[in-house]
Amino acid sequence: MTTDTEEPSLTIDELAARAGVTVRTVRFYGTKGLLPPPVIGPRRVGHYGREHLARLALIEELQHQGMTLAAIERYLQQLPPDLTAHDLAIHRAVVASWAPDVVETVTRAELERRAGRALGDEDVERLAAMGVVAAADDVYRIDSGLLRLGVQLLDVPLSQEAILAARTALIEHSRAAAHELSQLLRGEVAERDAGAVRSLSAHMQPIVVQALLTTFQRSLREELREWLDDRPADGMSEAGGSA
Structure with missing residues (x-):
């Protein structure tokens, strides 16, 4: 690696x-x-x-x-x-x-080709728990938009429970942000025709997604920095414990 x-x-x-x-x-x-x-x-x-x-x-x-x-x-x-x-x-x-959600049905061999690696039964079970894969009768229904992310998460040293909790938190907050942004856009296009609404939506979507990614990255860095700053130094924590 x-x-x-x-x-x-x-x-x-x-x-x-x-x-x-x-x-x-x-x-x-x-x-x-x-x-x-x-x-x-x-x-x-x-x-x-x-x-x-x-x-x-x-x-x-x-x-x-x-x-x-x-x-x-x-x-x-x-x-x-x-x-x-x-x-x-x-x-x-x-x-x-930019693309709509795509769910495809593939064989195990095609699933592994899409994943770019061999997948054990435990790997497939973890992908299924994340909602990326659904297995039935030797065929697999995959969410193409989430497959690569799900495969990357297989190597992350986090428990399945932590990953699922993180997924739930991201979905809930993403939906809340999407709802608020949708309300703002509706206010802007309330008097326009349907064609104008679709045009504005197509134009704004990649911009909004890039903005969300950027702001989330910065927020996460700030959270991690604050968390690390609040942790006591190794030597100081030991000294404090022995005092």
């Missing part, structure tokens, strides 16, 4: 397998400028990092939205060149929010 600051560690074959595409596709994207070049290591072997994997996931999401390769190329050209894997994941989340 790597972080955004660590050296790339994936070969082109490993990158293609993790992203669920072919090596030929990775090379093609590279020639089109959709992927930055790999870092050349010993024996002139190219190595790829998390940014490449995140960019492939973003390209896949843009394709799901029906964008042509030329449109995807223009979209990516507008992004800052130094985006981290985390930044690209945020862009993908914003793009995914």
Whole structure:
């Protein structure tokens, strides 16, 4: 596992397998400028990092939205060149929010291909508890918009109860925010025709989602900073306990 600051560690074959595409596709994207070049290591072997994997996931999401390769190329050209894997994941989340909820029925093999990894029975049970997967008769109904997030949560060192509680809190607060924003927009378009309402909604949705992501990230950083500042230093807590 790597972080955004660590050296790339994936070969082109490993990158293609993790992203669920072919090596030929990775090379093609590279020639089109959709992927930055790999870092050349010993024996002139190219190595790829998390940014490449995140960019492939973003390209896949843009394709799901029906964008042509030329449109995807223009979209990516507008992004800052130094985006981290985390930044690209945020862009993908914003793009995914444009689409309606999509529930698909797939086989176990296709589920694992979409997940980008092998899934044990316990993994599938956790995904089902999160509402991402529903299994019946060797077929799986998946929420495509939540699958990648659910798979990432499999590696988070939190209990299932904590993850479900966090999911409930996010849903409740998101619905409350959506309701308030909806009321504001309704006030703005009350006298307009239906076409104007749809146009405004389509224009505002990605902006609102990006704003929510940004404000949530900042709020979470502030909460964590306050929590860490309030914790006593290791030495001080021990000294206080022995006094």
